[in-house]
Amino acid sequence: MRDNLFFLTLISAHLIGDFYLQSKAMANLKKDSLTMTIKHSLYYGIPFILLILIFENSLGLLLLAVCIHFIVDGIKFALERKKKKGKTLFGLKPRWIYVIDQGIHLLSLFFIGTISVAELRGGILLESFNLPLVITILPGILFLFKPANITFKIIFGGYAPLEKDSISISGAGAVIGSLERILMLIFLGLNQFAAVGLIMTAKSIARYDKISKDPIFAEYYLIGTLYSILVTVIIYILFLL
Numbered sequence: 447m448r449d450n451l452f453f454l455t456l457i458s459a460h461l462i463g464d465f466y467l468q469s470k471a472m473a474n475l476k477k478d479s480l481t482m483t484i485k486h487s488l489y490y491g492i493p494f495i496l497l498i499l500i501f502e503n504s505l506g507l508l509l510l511a512v513c514i515h516f517i518v519d520g521i522k523f524a525l526e527r528k529k530k531k532g533k534t535l536f537g538l539k540p541r542w543i544y545v546i547d548q549g550i551h552l553l554s555l556f557f558i559g560t561i562s563v564a565e566l567r568g569g570i571l572l573e574s575f576n577l578p579l580v581i582t583i584l585p586g587i588l589f590l591f592k593p594a595n596i597t598f599k600i601i602f603g604g605y606a607p608l609e610k611d612s613i614s615i616s617g618a619g620a621v622i623g624s625l626e627r628i629l630m631l632i633f634l635g636l637n638q639f640a641a642v643g644l645i646m647t648a649k650s651i652a653r654y655d656k657i658s659k660d661p662i663f664a665e666y667y668l669i670g671t672l673y674s675i676l677v678t679v680i681i682y683i684l685f686l687l
Contacts, residue, residue, distance in 0.1 A: 451578055451671045452504070453559030455497050456511060457585040460555055463490035465593045476523065483523050487516040500577070507558050522547060541601045579646040586685030590627045594677050602669055607662040622649070623674055630678040635686055646671060648651075 467489040476482040498505055512551040522543075538546075628647055633641040649671070650657065657664040 452501060453556065454581050454585055455500055456494075456555040456559055457552070458581070458588055459493040459497055459511075460507075460515075460551060461585060461588040461593055462493040464551070465596060466588075467492065476519070477526050481522060483519050485515070486657075487512065487519060490515055500581075507561060511555060511558050514558075515551060517654065518547070518550050518554070541604075544597075544600045565658065583685050586631075586681040587628075590631065590678065590681060591624045592620075594627060594674075595623055598623070598673055602666075604664050605669055607660065607666055621671075623670065625629050627674050627678045630675065631682055631686070634678065634682045642675075646675075 476486050494508040494512055629645055630642050
């Protein structure tokens with residue numbers, strides 16, 4: 447049980463450090479700046495250090511997680527610097543670079559989560575406030591917001607329609623996506639499956655005019671909707687079911 451909790455806390459810390467504590471500007475700048483890469487790694491380490499309150503003798507493992515993250519990002523930075531302008535890294539598209547990068551980070555956390563788990567001692571917070579339950583569901587909740595939005599933009603951004611005169615509010619799409627996913631998760635948790643259909647209906651009505659007149663947008667809209675449903679169902683099965 448404790449090994450699962452430790453691994454889940456690592457996942458939560460990773461999501462906070464790699465997504466919520468990293469702005470879009472920082473993500474762009476660290477491609478060309480080693481200083482920014484180091485700064486990101488320092489920010490990344492903040493939630494890991496705080497985990498000492500949950501597992502009091504885990505400092506070494508947590509520092510190892512941060513160091514591995516810096517090494518991976520450092521290697522990525524070095525490769526980015528060597529690539530020719532206008533060409534992708536080793537012929538890989540950005541979406542695959544992102545998937546590989548996150549996959550390596552998660553595998554490293556899984557490896558760390560299996561080290562010396564038997565020797566871990568619960569900290570002052572582990573038995574408080576029903577914290578094990580919070581630890582169990584927190585990674586799923588965290589992913590549904592900014593990480594899910596960023597993942598969608600990177601993987602499916604190539605399907606986005608080109609809009610010269612957009613009248614949409616900046617960031618509204620991300621907010622809508624986050625809200626629909628968290629609402630779907632709540633309704634799934636309450637076994638109100640029909641209510642999920644109401645969310646999709648309300649969303650479609652708001653976009654009906656654009657969907658009916660722009661087939662390219664309609665396809666992109668459908669991809670986004672199916673992505674939200676798929677991600678939410680997976681999160682529900684993995685963390686709440």
